[in-house]
Amino acid sequence: MGLIVQKFGGSSVANAERVLNVASIVTDTYKSGNDVVVVVSAQGDTTDDLIAKAAEINPNASKREMDMLLTAGEQISISLLAMAIESLGFPSVSLLGWQAGFKTTSSYGTARIKKVESERIRAELDKKNIVIVAGFQGINKYEDMTTLGRGGSDTSAVAIAAAMNADKCQIFTDVEGVYTADPRKVENARKLKEINYDEMLELATLGAQVLNNRSVEMAKKYSVELEVLSSLVRKPGTIVKEVANMEKMLISGVAKDKDILRISLVGVPDEPGIAFKVFSRLAAKNINVDIILQSVGRDGKKDITFTVGSASSKEAVALMEEFIASHGGEKVISDDKVAKVSIVGAGMETHAGVAAKMFEALYEAQVNIQMISTSEIKTSVLINVDDADKAVSAIHNEFFK
Amino acid sequence: MGLIVQKFGGSSVANAERVLNVASIVTDTYKSGNDVVVVVSAQGDTTDDLIAKAAEINPNASKREMDMLLTAGEQISISLLAMAIESLGFPSVSLLGWQAGFKTTSSYGTARIKKVESERIRAELDKKNIVIVAGFQGINKYEDMTTLGRGGSDTSAVAIAAAMNADKCQIFTDVEGVYTADPRKVENARKLKEINYDEMLELATLGAQVLNNRSVEMAKKYSVELEVLSSLVRKPGTIVKEVANMEKMLISGVAKDKDILRISLVGVPDEPGIAFKVFSRLAAKNINVDIILQSVGRDGKKDITFTVGSASSKEAVALMEEFIASHGGEKVISDDKVAKVSIVGAGMETHAGVAAKMFEALYEAQVNIQMISTSEIKTSVLINVDDADKAVSAIHNEFFK
Numbered sequence: 001m002g003l004i005v006q007k008f009g010g011s012s013v014a015n016a017e018r019v020l021n022v023a024s025i026v027t028d029t030y031k032s033g034n035d036v037v038v039v040v041s042a043q044g045d046t047t048d049d050l051i052a053k054a055a056e057i058n059p060n061a062s063k064r065e066m067d068m069l070l071t072a073g074e075q076i077s078i079s080l081l082a083m084a085i086e087s088l089g090f091p092s093v094s095l096l097g098w099q100a101g102f103k104t105t106s107s108y109g110t111a112r113i114k115k116v117e118s119e120r121i122r123a124e125l126d127k128k129n130i131v132i133v134a135g136f137q138g139i140n141k142y143e144d145m146t147t148l149g150r151g152g153s154d155t156s157a158v159a160i161a162a163a164m165n166a167d168k169c170q171i172f173t174d175v176e177g178v179y180t181a182d183p184r185k186v187e188n189a190r191k192l193k194e195i196n197y198d199e200m201l202e203l204a205t206l207g208a209q210v211l212n213n214r215s216v217e218m219a220k221k222y223s224v225e226l227e228v229l230s231s232l233v234r235k236p237g238t239i240v241k242e243v244a245n246m247e248k249m250l251i252s253g254v255a256k257d258k259d260i261l262r263i264s265l266v267g268v269p270d271e272p273g274i275a276f277k278v279f280s281r282l283a284a285k286n287i288n289v290d291i292i293l294q295s296v297g298r299d300g301k302k303d304i305t306f307t308v309g310s311a312s313s314k315e316a317v318a319l320m321e322e323f324i325a326s327h328g329g330e331k332v333i334s335d336d337k338v339a340k341v342s343i344v345g346a347g348m349e350t351h352a353g354v355a356a357k358m359f360e361a362l363y364e365a366q367v368n369i370q371m372i373s374t375s376e377i378k379t380s381v382l383i384n385v386d387d388a389d390k391a392v393s394a395i396h397n398e399f400f401k
Numbered sequence: 402m403g404l405i406v407q408k409f410g411g412s413s414v415a416n417a418e419r420v421l422n423v424a425s426i427v428t429d430t431y432k433s434g435n436d437v438v439v440v441v442s443a444q445g446d447t448t449d450d451l452i453a454k455a456a457e458i459n460p461n462a463s464k465r466e467m468d469m470l471l472t473a474g475e476q477i478s479i480s481l482l483a484m485a486i487e488s489l490g491f492p493s494v495s496l497l498g499w500q501a502g503f504k505t506t507s508s509y510g511t512a513r514i515k516k517v518e519s520e521r522i523r524a525e526l527d528k529k530n531i532v533i534v535a536g537f538q539g540i541n542k543y544e545d546m547t548t549l550g551r552g553g554s555d556t557s558a559v560a561i562a563a564a565m566n567a568d569k570c571q572i573f574t575d576v577e578g579v580y581t582a583d584p585r586k587v588e589n590a591r592k593l594k595e596i597n598y599d600e601m602l603e604l605a606t607l608g609a610q611v612l613n614n615r616s617v618e619m620a621k622k623y624s625v626e627l628e629v630l631s632s633l634v635r636k637p638g639t640i641v642k643e644v645a646n647m648e649k650m651l652i653s654g655v656a657k658d659k660d661i662l663r664i665s666l667v668g669v670p671d672e673p674g675i676a677f678k679v680f681s682r683l684a685a686k687n688i689n690v691d692i693i694l695q696s697v698g699r700d701g702k703k704d705i706t707f708t709v710g711s712a713s714s715k716e717a718v719a720l721m722e723e724f725i726a727s728h729g730g731e732k733v734i735s736d737d738k739v740a741k742v743s744i745v746g747a748g749m750e751t752h753a754g755v756a757a758k759m760f761e762a763l764y765e766a767q768v769n770i771q772m773i774s775t776s777e778i779k780t781s782v783l784i785n786v787d788d789a790d791k792a793v794s795a796i797h798n799e800f801f802k
Contacts, residue, residue, distance in 0.1 A: 016457040050477065056417040057481055058488035065487070068495050069480035072473040076451065079470035080458055086466065087459035094469050099544060143500060
């Protein structure tokens with residue numbers, strides 16, 4: 001008995017059958033005596049289809065008009081879900097982002113939520129309606145439609161939960177929760193009952209795309225309890241919250257990221273400020289650098305190696321070619337046959353030897369480590385992409401055997 | 402140089418090529434120094450596709466949710482048209498019904514425009530933007546999406562023209578204007594340069610579906626000059642306005658309507674109040690009756706015959722069966738093999754013998770007249786549907802030879 005926010009992604013409402021399945025989950029929650037607010041994304045490929053329509057007419061369409069176009073996607077899914085709930089005999093009302101009070105910044109395509117004025121949602125709940133809200137969208141100060149960027153529906157759901165002090169925010173996906181490793185790849189991967197916000201954030205940035213990062217950050221900030229669970233299987237999922245007493249595990253998961261490129265600047269001058277010059281160039285173009293390794297200088301020269309996400313790879317290589325042309329150096333080498341494998345766990349902060357245990361597992365599996373990076377609750381290694389699955393399994397077995 | 406409102410229907414924006422064609426028409430008007438407001442319907446079959454999606458989930462969906470669903474259709478077309486105009490290098494902004502100030506009554510699916518608060522449109526024109534407005538939609542006092550019913554985009558366009566005192570309202574369709582008869586059927590049918598509002602209204606109700614009737618009524622009320630023209634051929638169309646001096650034509654057009662059913666109540670009691678009882682039953686169910694014919698009573702019995710639109714035919718027949726069961730009478734006969742052929746023209750008011758000339762043409766063509774109905778500017782006959790095309794040609798030749 002309380003207020004529950006439930007979020008369903010595009011694949012959960014991809015067709016009539018799935019929409020009716022979601023309606024059944026939602027009405028079950030309602031029948032248990034809860035107030036229910038549902039946040040929905042656009043159906044399946046709707047957003048991609050709309051983007052393709054736009055590209056045919058104008059590949060450089062303004063972001064304002066793109067947002068006008070794309071927000072029609074959720075408008076379709078919310079009304080269809082409301083109709084499905086009506087067909088089960090329950091009262092329901094669908095609301096667009098602006099009707100639900102989502103005030104955002106002005107930046108089309110990447111707007112951020114400024115506040116959720118939840119009076120209308122509250123009024124509809126008071127009328128005993130199940131309230132369906134369009135995720136991913138809001139309205140800016142010009143009264144124009146805005147979108148929060150891909151994955152923004154998670155953020156919409158958490159924002160409502162925060163604004164209305166909901167008892168729980170359930171994020172329904174196509175997996176049953178957060179696992180210690182990818183269950184399709186690692187045989188004895190197991191579902192976590194609980195995980196804390198920081199670990200979830202580290203896992204998300206590591207390519208375990210269960211939850212959108214902004215939504216986890218917001219949930220942490222406003223102490224919104226999240227649950228990640230499947231829309232297809234009726235089972236408890238994984239709770240994301242500030243867990244005081246973790247399950248005495250050293251690590252909560254092993255993750256892998258293959259969308260990565262390693263770039264090496266070979267033989268650049270070994271003089272002060274070189275690293276600064278390299279990385280400030282990349283930062284100026286908004287290219288995020290992950291692992292960095294710098295060789296010890298010899299004969300007045302040194303090597304600088306780092307990794308970037310695949311999306312920035314061409315631009316990063318071009319920038320480095322320019323750098324060598326203007327500042328000297330032998331050559332730029334890049335390698336996309338790499339993967340980053342990471343372990344995440346709050347336990348690392350208090351337990352020594354966690355990283356050593358990971359390296360031992362990799363040694364026993366005969367996996368060569370190219371680079372290493374560590375943070376307080378994470379240790380990552382860069383390895384050959386062909387070793388990635390083997391490495392994840394080996395590490396997982398070491399910690400969860 | 403002035404303010405021009407241009408309306409394009411769904412077929413005019415059905416695909417990328419057509420959207421770009423509309424953009425070219427719109428920008429030509431803008432380049433001539435005009436302020437331009439464009440009203441657009443949903444693309445091609447979008448509305449039907451959305452209705453089908455809804456039917457799959459809930460065949461009895463609430464009208465509120467249907468309107469939420471359907472209004473997404475114009476949202477897609479307005480943004481695509483704005484992108485097309487941008488691609489031609491002109492400034493443009495798309496507005497949803499509510500952003501453009503369309504305040505409507507509350508009745509979902511059949512809302513009527515209460516007022517157009519045109520400040521936002523005016524502000525965008527002042528910024529030199531070509532303003533694209535979603536037709537067919539508005540917002541009610543609950544801040545919910547409403548639709549004006551099918552064909553409502555014409556009304557949207559006229560409402561803007563009226564509210565902003567536009568110099569002209571151009572309705573682009575797939576025909577080049579208003580013709581004296583259907584040009585696909587009658588060889589020497591010719592396009593009218595001008596027609597007045599009342600004649601246009603009569604033609605519209607007679608099945609010459611060029612303009613939505615509500616839009617013509619509104620145009621008449623607010624003296625908005627309309628032009629009906631083609632979006633595919635760049636030619637002047639037909640002007641609809643209060644024409645003082647008509648082109649000295651007796652009639653302005655011949656129209657045909659095949660979506661009609663004739664119903665006869667045979668042998669009902671010849672007593673006072675029978676006709677009242679019959680037609681009040683139909684009126685109570687919102688069934689419009691067109692031509693009525695009542696036989697002279699004989700042996701205490703009489704026959705009543707009338708026509709209704711095909712959409713109401715089942716319900717009307719059922720009502721009449723009930724009527725006979727409770728009030729007496731021999732039987733109900735219905736016939737859908739009928740067509741109504743009509744001539745329309747303000748000239749009839751002042752010229753005698755127009756109807757006679759029509760009947761003569763039908764006689765010469767050996768077409769049997771089943772029923773006759775007349776108004777001040779219209780004469781209609783009910784005939785066998787197989788004679789319809791022959792009748793239209795014969796009448797057209799008689800008046801326009």
